[in-house]
Amino acid sequence: MGGNGKRKHYNKSRSKRPRQLGAKKYDENGQLIDDRNTEAGAKLGYKDIVRENKNFEEFYKAQHICPDEEFNDMIKALQLDLPASFRITGFRSHAKSLLNVIKGEYFKEFTDFQAKGGKVVVPTCLEWYPDQLAYQLNVTRKDIRREEIYFKLHNFLVAETESGNTTRQETVSMIPPLVLDVKPHHKVLDMCAAPGSKTGQLIEALHQDESTLPTGLLVANDADNARCYMLTHQAKRLQSPAFLITNHDASIMPNIYVPDPDSAEQGKNKVMKFDRILCDVPCTGDGTMRKNPDIWTKWNPSNGANLHGIQFRILKRGIELLEVGGRIVYSTCSLNPTEDEAVIARMLKETAGTMELVHIADSLPGLKHAQGLSNWVLADKKGTLFKSWEEVPEDCQNLVRPYMFPPPPGQETDNLHLDRCIRILPHQQNTGGFFVALLEKKALCPWEKQPKKDRANGKEKSATPDANGEASATDDTNGTNKEGEDKTEEPPKKKPKNVSGFRGFREDPYIYLKSDDPIGPELTNYYGLKLPVELFLSRCKDESKKNNLYFTTKAVKDIVENNTEKVKVINTGVKAWTKCENKGSECGYRIAQEGVLMMLNHITERKLYPTKQDMEIMLLNSDFESPPEIASMSAELRKQMENMNTGSVALIYCDKDKFGSELKVEIVGWKGNKSVRAYVPKNERVHYLRLIGGDVTKFEKNKFEEKKMREDAAGSEQLQEEDNAGAEQKDDKVEESNGGDDDAKKDTQQVDNN
Known part of the structure; x- marks a missing residue:
């Protein structure tokens, strides 16, 4: 769904293979031949992408990002898939x-x-x-x-x-979340989160202790409304209640307010600061040429300078939202120092010692990498190189700015410690290219310490948007610090096109249950629920219709309820309960498989412990009309179900796998009068069968064997047709031979008669 709220209609014709190309062609090794390399493809104008760019090679050779004797190896690596x-x-x-x-x-x-x-x-x-x-x-x-x-x-x-x-996930993409070293108590922000692979790592880090819920949380933000829904799909698989997705421009990310536990004034809020922030900014992506070869033809040296400004603003806003003592990772999939070290150097100079680069190489043992650059050159679109601002011609000065150049050699440059950044180059371990820097906030930044009057009249003027998102002169008084007055004001925003100030589709409200909601006692009595009912929410405008209930932690609830008009929340909560009417159950809700991993630690009733054979029978049966009979289950499981009435159940299998490791499989099921079934999607059935050592051949397809069978069948049909054709020809010859004999007999008879 696009940012204007209108659906984009997919053009089906794009997915069709042009008839002129004919059948797919394979080489002698069975490899599919690219259509661009066939005669038919050439006629259609299909040309293979030439993985060469003279400006690219000259620009990076001048940067000395690797030893000269390795440069050709790096280029060759970039040219491979x-x-x-x-x-x-x-x-x-x-x-x-x-x-x-x-x-x-x-x-x-x-x-x-x-x-x-x-x-x-x-x-x-x-x-x-x-x-x-x-x-x-x-x-x-x-x-x-x-x-x-x-x-x-x-x-x-x-x-x-x-x-x-x-x-x-691409190998180098795994690095930034690792160096952040996220713990379960951390408040974490992912500023440019979509499509979500790094976000998944952050969620995993929050839940590293499975015995308890994390007290921290993760806010995953992305500016693209459509990509936020892609992010939702990725995150749902991980079943985290300590996670929410927001849709904002990261460079003007709004303040998030939460209750202030230290305030004597009831209902007073404060600006939430984050302990860890991932700032994986938009970039030119020339480190991804191996999977995006079209970049070879589009690349020019000035692309990096075009993005330097937005990258710097995103990093700056991230630092403003960072708690003193917290850490922020800045990363790009670009090799261009204008997007990498130039952004870091500029930020370190502006923060005047309050931010410091942290060594990260030791936290990644075995990773081959290069140090950050302390000296680099810039270039215009044509590839002309500039070593200093004085060399930049006037017609390029709007694009190439003084702060993009490296600081002059000396004590100031040494104090920046740019060598603490790391660069992962493609030829070092057969990966893409990447840049990572980890910064720690030692104190409030200079502009955060400025009194309100100075900021209003001078250097770093900013305004806080009102409830409608429009800039106003108001200022919050929260988030003070002993080292200075921290106002953490938001950058000015453009006037919104709609009243709400939100772009894209307007989400349904997030409505949490009240403490006296009758659903609470119902779930507690039936399932032995140990969680407060106030942590469950519904997404329906009609509060009487609670078809699905979602579970979040208290920290997430505080954000959702205190930022309704300021923060656009796209998704939060893990589905915990689904309404099941007219199913013969005493409880109107069943456990949802989408949240089973998080919920089963918080219920004490309706738990069954099947054997491996029981699990295999239930997982292999996907016939909704004919579920497995209770009589077909083991005596042990039948005994557990003797006094259990109809309704949703948790099926928990505990044992050692065939390799000797402890194994625990948790799924949702339904116990009927005479049957018991597993409520598990097909793809998850395969997963659980693999874990318990069950038979998965029913679900696996070998397309190569199927192709061979089709070819054999086609060959048999062709052979049969040839046999039939041969038989027909033989019959014709026999008939001709028989016909000749008859004619001869007639001629003989005629002679005799004469």
């Missing part, structure tokens, strides 16, 4: 079991095939990623889809990614 990489979701209790499945089944198949002389690439563990939960496969995604040896791994990754147990 990006290898595939993935990670296992870290906060799940069965992450270790899933890792055992991957190693013991999929990777083992590769090593066995390799031992027999087969040609296959075995995934390598990323040693700098914690607990061996991330891997890189040094073949491209295209190769994985095209080669039969990888088909099982491909099917596995697709299914597990859909259910949220693995994430296919």
Whole structure:
């Protein structure tokens, strides 16, 4: 859904393959030939992207981002397709079991095939990623889809990614959340969060202690309304109640207000400051050329200068929202120092010692990287290089600004410690290019300390938007600090196009249940719910219709209820309960599978503990009309259900997996009068069957075998047709031969008669 609230209609014709191209073509190795490299494709104007750009090479050679003898290796690496990489979701209790499945089944198949002389690439563990939960496969995604040896791994990754147990993510993209070192008590902000792979890592870090709910939270923001819904889809898989998605321009992110526990005045709020902030800003993305080769043709040296301003403003706003003692990561997938070190150097100078770069290389053991640059050059669109502001011609001075150049050599430059930034270059470990810097806030920044009068009349004038989002002269009085008066005012905003001040689709309200809501006793008595009912919300304008109830932590609730008109919340809460009318249950709500991992720790009733055989029977049965009979279950499970009435149940399987690790599988089910079923989507059924060591052949399809069967069938039909044609020709010859004999007999008879 776009920012104007109108639906975009998808043009189906775009997905159709042009008839002129004919059938797909494969080379002698069975590799699909790119249409741009075929004769038919050439006639249609399909041309392969030329992965060369003279300006690009000259610009980066002048930057000395790597030793001269390695430069050609870096360019060659950028010209190759990006290898595939993935990670296992870290906060799940069965992450270790899933890792055992991957190693013991999929990777083992590769090593066995390799031992027999087969040609296959075995995934390598990323040693700098914690607990061996991330891997890189040094073949491209295209190769994985095209080669039969990888088909099982491909099917596995697709299914597990859909259910949220693995994430296919570029290797270098995993780094920024790791260096933030998020703990469960931290208040975390992801300023430019979509599409959400890094956001997922932050959620995992918040939930690293599964025995308790985090006291911290994560606010994931993105300026693009449509991408926020993509982010929602990614986050829902992780089932976190300590998470919310907002839709704002990160450079003018509004203050978020929460109750002030230290104030004697009831109902007084304060500006919430964050302990950790991820600032992965929009960039030119030339570090992603391996997966986005069209950048080769579009790249020019001035692109970085065009984005420097917005990158700096986003970082500055992030620092304003950061708690003293907190840390913020600034990262880009660009190699251009104008977007990287130039932004950091400019910020360090403006903050005048209140921000400091932190060493991060030691926190990533085994990661090959280069240090941040202390000297760089700029260029115009044509590729003309400038070493200083004095060299910039007047017609380029609107684009290239003085603050983009490196500080002059000396004590000032040394104090910036730009070498503490890290650059990941493509040739170092076969990845994309990336830049990461970690900054710590030592004290309030100079403009945060300024008295209100100075700010209103001078250097850093700003205004706080009113309830409608329009700039006003009001100023909050919260967030003071002993080291100076911290006003944390918001940058001025443009006048909104609508009354609410929000762009895009207007979300349904978030309505939390009251403490005296009758749903509370109903859930408590039936499920033994231990959570306060006030932590559950509904999303319907009609408060009488509570079809779904969502669970959030108290910290998230405080934000939602105190920022209704200031913050546009796109999504929050994990689905906990779903209404189930006329099902014969004493309770009108059943447990939702979408939130089972978070809810089962907070209920004491309606829990069943099936055997492995019971779980396998229920997971393999997907016939809604004919669920498994209770009589087919083990005696142990039947005994547990003897005195249990009809309704929703939690099915919990605890055992050791076939590799000896502790395993706990939790799913939702329904106990009827004579049957019991699992309420689990198909892709999750496959996941749970894998964990318990069940049979998953019913769900796996080998497209290569299917293709071979089709070809064999087609060959058999063709052979049969040829046999039939041969038989028909033989019959014709026999008939001709028989016809000749008859004619001869007639001629003989005629002679005799004569």
